[in-house]
Amino acid sequence: xxxxxxxxxxxxxxxxxxxxxTEKKNAALKKAAEYIKAAAAxxxxxxxxDLENADKKGMSPALKDRLKLDEKxxxxxxxxxxxxxxxxxxVGEVLDEFERPNGLKIKKVxxxxxVVGIIYESRPNVTADAFALTFKAGNVVILKGxxxxxxxxxxxTKVLRxxxxxxxxxxxxxSLIESTDRETTKAFMQMKDYVDVLIPRGSAGLIRSVVExxxxxxxxxxxGNCHIFIDETADAEMxxxxxxxxxxxxxxxxxxxxxxVVHEKALDRxxxxxxxxxxxxxxxxxxxxxxxxxxxxxxxxxxDFATEYLxxxxxxxxxxxxxxxxxxxxxxxxxxxxxxxxxxxxxxEKFLKEIxxxxxxxxxxxxxxDGFEFxxxxxxxxxxxxxxxxGPMGLRELTSYKxxxxxxxxxxx
Amino acid sequence: xxxxxxxxxxxxxxxxxxxxxTEKKNAALKKAAEYIKAAAAxxxxxxxxDLENADKKGMSPALKDRLKLDEKxxxxxxxxxxxxxxxxxxVGEVLDEFERPNGLKIKKVxxxxxVVGIIYESRPNVTADAFALTFKAGNVVILKGxxxxxxxxxxxTKVLRxxxxxxxxxxxxxSLIESTDRETTKAFMQMKDYVDVLIPRGSAGLIRSVVExxxxxxxxxxxGNCHIFIDETADAEMxxxxxxxxxxxxxxxxxxxxxxVVHEKALDRxxxxxxxxxxxxxxxxxxxxxxxxxxxxxxxxxxDFATEYLxxxxxxxxxxxxxxxxxxxxxxxxxxxxxxxxxxxxxxEKFLKEIxxxxxxxxxxxxxxDGFEFxxxxxxxxxxxxxxxxGPMGLRELTSYKxxxxxxxxxxx
Numbered sequence: 001x002x003x004x005x006x007x008x009x010x011x012x013x014x015x016x017x018x019x020x021x022t023e024k025k026n027a028a029l030k031k032a033a034e035y036i037k038a039a040a041a042x043x044x045x046x047x048x049x050d051l052e053n054a055d056k057k058g059m060s061p062a063l064k065d066r067l068k069l070d071e072k073x074x075x076x077x078x079x080x081x082x083x084x085x086x087x088x089x090x091v092g093e094v095l096d097e098f099e100r101p102n103g104l105k106i107k108k109v110x111x112x113x114x115v116v117g118i119i120y121e122s123r124p125n126v127t128a129d130a131f132a133l134t135f136k137a138g139n140v141v142i143l144k145g146x147x148x149x150x151x152x153x154x155x156x157t158k159v160l161r162x163x164x165x166x167x168x169x170x171x172x173x174x175s176l177i178e179s180t181d182r183e184t185t186k187a188f189m190q191m192k193d194y195v196d197v198l199i200p201r202g203s204a205g206l207i208r209s210v211v212e213x214x215x216x217x218x219x220x221x222x223x224g225n226c227h228i229f230i231d232e233t234a235d236a237e238m239x240x241x242x243x244x245x246x247x248x249x250x251x252x253x254x255x256x257x258x259x260x261v262v263h264e265k266a267l268d269r270x271x272x273x274x275x276x277x278x279x280x281x282x283x284x285x286x287x288x289x290x291x292x293x294x295x296x297x298x299x300x301x302x303x304d305f306a307t308e309y310l311x312x313x314x315x316x317x318x319x320x321x322x323x324x325x326x327x328x329x330x331x332x333x334x335x336x337x338x339x340x341x342x343x344x345x346x347x348x349e350k351f352l353k354e355i356x357x358x359x360x361x362x363x364x365x366x367x368x369x370d371g372f373e374f375x376x377x378x379x380x381x382x383x384x385x386x387x388x389x390x391g392p393m394g395l396r397e398l399t400s401y402k403x404x405x406x407x408x409x410x411x412x413x
Numbered sequence: 414x415x416x417x418x419x420x421x422x423x424x425x426x427x428x429x430x431x432x433x434x435t436e437k438k439n440a441a442l443k444k445a446a447e448y449i450k451a452a453a454a455x456x457x458x459x460x461x462x463d464l465e466n467a468d469k470k471g472m473s474p475a476l477k478d479r480l481k482l483d484e485k486x487x488x489x490x491x492x493x494x495x496x497x498x499x500x501x502x503x504v505g506e507v508l509d510e511f512e513r514p515n516g517l518k519i520k521k522v523x524x525x526x527x528v529v530g531i532i533y534e535s536r537p538n539v540t541a542d543a544f545a546l547t548f549k550a551g552n553v554v555i556l557k558g559x560x561x562x563x564x565x566x567x568x569x570t571k572v573l574r575x576x577x578x579x580x581x582x583x584x585x586x587x588s589l590i591e592s593t594d595r596e597t598t599k600a601f602m603q604m605k606d607y608v609d610v611l612i613p614r615g616s617a618g619l620i621r622s623v624v625e626x627x628x629x630x631x632x633x634x635x636x637g638n639c640h641i642f643i644d645e646t647a648d649a650e651m652x653x654x655x656x657x658x659x660x661x662x663x664x665x666x667x668x669x670x671x672x673x674v675v676h677e678k679a680l681d682r683x684x685x686x687x688x689x690x691x692x693x694x695x696x697x698x699x700x701x702x703x704x705x706x707x708x709x710x711x712x713x714x715x716x717d718f719a720t721e722y723l724x725x726x727x728x729x730x731x732x733x734x735x736x737x738x739x740x741x742x743x744x745x746x747x748x749x750x751x752x753x754x755x756x757x758x759x760x761x762e763k764f765l766k767e768i769x770x771x772x773x774x775x776x777x778x779x780x781x782x783d784g785f786e787f788x789x790x791x792x793x794x795x796x797x798x799x800x801x802x803x804g805p806m807g808l809r810e811l812t813s814y815k816x817x818x819x820x821x822x823x824x825x826x
Contacts, residue, residue: 015743019767100788104777113799114769192624196799211605215625217800238822245824330428352817354432356527364517364820373825374816375513386526386609386813387630388801400799403787404765407777409651411658412786 003187006175007194010115010140013172017140018112020169022089025136028167029085033078035163036128036156040074046155047124054148066123067148077128077156080378084132087377090396091138105406110399112138114196117188118380119144119210121202124152130201131160131174133380137398140173142195144188146202147180154178189214201381204308219388221381224254224336225308226366229325229351231342232263236270238363239341240277246339246365248281252310254382255337255369259305259315261325267294267318270341278314287316305332322347326354333357336384337366358384358391416600419588420607423528423553426585430553431525433582435502438549441580442498446491448576449541449569453487459568460537467561479536480561490541490569493791497545500790503809504551518819523812525551527609530601531793532557532623534615537565543614544573544587546793550811553586555608557601559615560593567591602627614794617721632801634794637667637749638721639779642738642764644755645676649683651776652754653690659752659778661694665723667795668750668782672718672728674738680707680731683754691727700729718745735760739767746770749797750779771797771804 001009036043047069054064096108116139118130127143134141145153153176161171177184189198192215200210204223211218228246230239246257262271267290275285275295285297286304295316304315305328319325329338339361340351348362359369369392371379376394383389389397414422449456460482467477509521529552531543540556547554558566566589574584590597602611605628613623617636624631641659643652659670675684680703688698688708698710699717708729717728718741732738742751752774753764761775772782782805784792789807796802802810 015767015769018769098788100786104781106787111769212628217630217798219800235822241822242824249825348819352819354428356428356431356524357815359816359818361818362820364818364823365825367825368517368818368823373513374519375511385630387632390813391816400803402770403772403804405772405774405777405781406761406765407775409648409654410777410781411655412662412778412780 001178003177003179003184003191006177007115007142007191009172010142010175011194013140013170014114016170017135017138017173018114020138024167024169025089025138026085028164028169029081029132029136031167032128032132032160032163033081035159036074036081037078039155039159040071043074043152043155043159044069044071046151049151050124050149059148063122063148067152069124069152073125077125080125080129081132084136084378087136087395089136090399095401102410103408104410107404108401109404110396111402113398113400115140115142115194116398117142117144117191117195117198117216119185119188119198119200119202119206121146121206122148124149124156126201127153127156127176128160129378130380133378133395134398135173137395139398142175142177142188144177144185145180150178150180186213189216192216199381219381219383219393220385221383221393222254223308223334223384224256224382225259225306225332225334226255226257226336227259227261227329227333227338228257228366229261229322229329229338229340230263230266230270230274231322231340231344231347232265233343233347234263234266234270234341235343236273239270240274242339242341242363242365243274244277244281246367247278247283247314248312249365249367251312254308255366256310257314257339257366258308259317259332261317261319261328262291263322263325264290264318264320267291271295271316282312284313285316286313288318290318291316308334322350326351330354330356334384336382337361337369339364339366358382414591416590416592416597416604419590420528420555420604422585423555423588424607426553426583427527429583430548430586431527431551433551437580437582438502438551439498441577441582442494442545442549444580445541445545445573445576446494448572449487449494450491452568452572453484456487456565456568456572457482457484459564462564463537463562472561476535476561480565482537482565486538490538493538493542494545497549497791500549500808502549503812508814515823516821517823520817521814522817523809524815526811526813528553528555528607529811530555530557530604530608530611530629532598532601532611532613532615532619534559534619535561537562537569539614540566540569540589541573542791543793546791546808547811548586550808552811555588555590555601557590557598558593563591563593599626602629605629612794632794632796632806633798634796634806635667636721636747636797637669637795638672638719638745638747639668639670639749640672640674640742640746640751641670641779642674642735642742642751642753643676643679643683643687644735644753644757644760645678646756646760647676647679647683647754648756649686652683653687655752655754655776655778656687657690657694659780660691660696660727661725662778662780664725667721668779669723670727670752670779671721672730672745674730674732674741675704676735676738677703677731677733680704684708684729695725697726698729699726701731703731704729721747735763739764743767743769747797749795750774750782752777752779771795
């Protein structure tokens with residue numbers, strides 16, 4: 001379908017979605033799970049075409065794995081839909097309530113955002129996940145997936161639309177932009193008259209391009225150059241355990257630790273042990289001049305400190321005190337997640353207060369920055385910007401609010 | 414100063430501002446009021462130059478009045494600074510607090526936005542007002558005022574910077590872009606690396622230009638094509654009182670009523686009286702075909718329904734029922750403020766729920782959409798977008814948040 005018509009149809013469904021009650025939304029999510037399960041064979045068949053095209057392009061095994069759908073992953077999609085049905089509906093929540101001296105009663109109430117656009121890359125399960133969250137929060141969603149997964153995305157969207165219409169809900173609550181060329185993406189980012197918010201999910205390059213080109217308000221997600229500061233009083237065993245978890249538990253995700261900042265007095269006592277453990281996990285350590293003699297490792301350049309490796313590499317910067325650590329981190333971080341390992345209460349508080357990141361940890365792994373780990377049930381992404389939402393974005397972060405004001409004839413004097 | 418250097422200096426002051434305690438901020442605001450009062454003669458002198466330039470350009474008396482500063486208006490600026498000193502500091506407020514099963518303690522805490530850019534037009538008092546609010550919320554502000562008020566703005570900014578530095582605070586907490594050409598404005602909107610949020614204040618044209626050209630996240634403020642719906646059961650006297658207030662109390666502001674929507678059964682009983690009262694106030698009524706025979710007035714075109722007049726003009730649309738009224742309003746409104754006059758409880762609730770505007774009123778004037786009227790103490794503008802903040806933006810709306818997470822060695826499984 002032509003892009004403008006698709007966007008118009010989405011906007012036309014906006015107020016219907018806005019008004020849907022919780023029960024009807026949950027029933028539709030359950031039906032969607034049922035239909036996806038029943039259509040598993042068709043979806044896997046469509047996915048095969050995507051995988052064949054990937055082979056022709058010579059896609060890497062890692063990327064092919066992200067693209068692949070099998071029975072187990074389809075089950076995962078269905079579980080995701082059912083889980084969102086269980087989550088509390090944020091729409092209608094009263095956020096604040098007060099009465100003015102003139103008798104006006106003011107209620108601040110959560111409402112859906114409206115039409116949410118999501119631009120994402122290869123993983124086809126995002127199609128159903130993103131639909132479930134935006135839909136439960138009362139929003140219409142327009143999806144623009146990557147070309148690699150286009151056949152899978154078309155198959156999944158078709159099933160979701162059928163589940164909606166069989167639930168008595170406009171199927172335009174979800175639509176997929178089927179053209180995957182760059183021109184369409186650029187044109188989509190201009191659809192300010194129809195789309196209320198745009199959320200890019202994917203590589204740093206994709207996010208940058210959306211931020212730079214969109215006329216629609218954007219929620220920036222993703223990039224995580226996450227730091228852990230080993231303070232003078234850090235417990236060596238705790239530091240090792242946390243850093244191994246934060247660096248090596250999963251490499252390709254945004255809350256993985258990419259850089260260590262070490263108090264000079266903790267180099268010998270703590271950092272040395274941490275480095276041994278990292279080397280055992282085959283992590284390439286790139287350290288500054290002060291740390292290298294102690295750690296016996298490669299040299300870090302200025303560029304290393306600014307790099308989100310998403311790989312078995314970590315940079316190390318030595319500092320004289322916590323102020324220098326905070327300054328370094330605020331300069332190089334992407335304001336995603338940072339941690340301090342310390343035994344010093346005042347330093348813990350200082351770090352929590354002065355580090356300018358969405359999530360700031362004391363004595364815990366940065367890997368906890370995640371909607372599930374925070375108890376939000378699910379997430380659409382991790383916001384690294386200041387406006388609207390910061391950190392894990394669950395259902396509540398997919399809403400706005402309005403003021404409902406009740407009077408009995410008040411006029412302004 | 415060169416634009417990039419100015420933005421860099423502003424960013425360099427960001428963390429100092431972020432950490433300022435309430436007492437120090439309030440003392441600086443009081444000093445600023447004192448200094449402005451003491452510098453009244455200099456500021457008025459600078460303002461004279463602006464007024465002379467305005468004469469040369471043949472500026473209208475109404476615009477010249479907005480530009481003018483005298484002793485009384487300088488006192489108003491000082492009062493504004495002192496009022497903001499009295500307001501509660503939003504920074505550090507705990508918005509949420511919970512513990513996860515693994516023992517992680519998560520606190521969601523208000524933090525400043527960072528560096529806030531404000532682009533505005535003629536009124537020089539905005540310079541001090543905008544500084545006071547952004548500063549109290551812990552932010553650095555970069556102001557880009559209009560060329561008409563440039564000499565006044567330079568004079569006011571100079572005094573505010575002196576008050577800051579005499580309070581032991583970086584004077585870069587406020588800076589003014591002194592070049593007023595369009596190229597500078599365009600370049601400023603690209604300063605994403607230094608500025609966290611951009612808030613345009615002024616005409617619809619200015620706001621549109623910022624929304625379309627900014628690479629910095631924008632909070633859209635302003636335009637208000639506000640509606641009042643006269644329901645079948647509206648009280649005629651109340652309707653008249655509210656509509657006269659909403660239309661005529663102040664013409665040039667965004668919360669003024671610009672369009673009436675009337676239930677066909679209320680045309681004779683209510684709308685006729687309302688029209689008489691409007692005519693007494695010299696309001697030009699432009700109505701649709703159904704209403705014209707009853708009201709004896711001019712004809713409304715499609716364009717009228719979409720126009721924010723900011724003048725003694727009002728449009729009238731007749732509808733068969735509340736659903737038609739809601740559909741019309743959601744189509745033509747700018748999502749600012751709308752009201753229903755009704756005696757019917759179910760219709761009041763329906764209107765509150767289904768109208769998609771920042772502020773929705775029952776039996777009250779739309780003129781109440783205002784930071785002071787809501788009890789926020791002051792406002793930086795009225796947001797008409799869905800992201801971040803909607804409606805009157807006070808101190809809290811000039812903040813973001815972060816998560817502070819305290820652990821004792823937790824790692825992700």
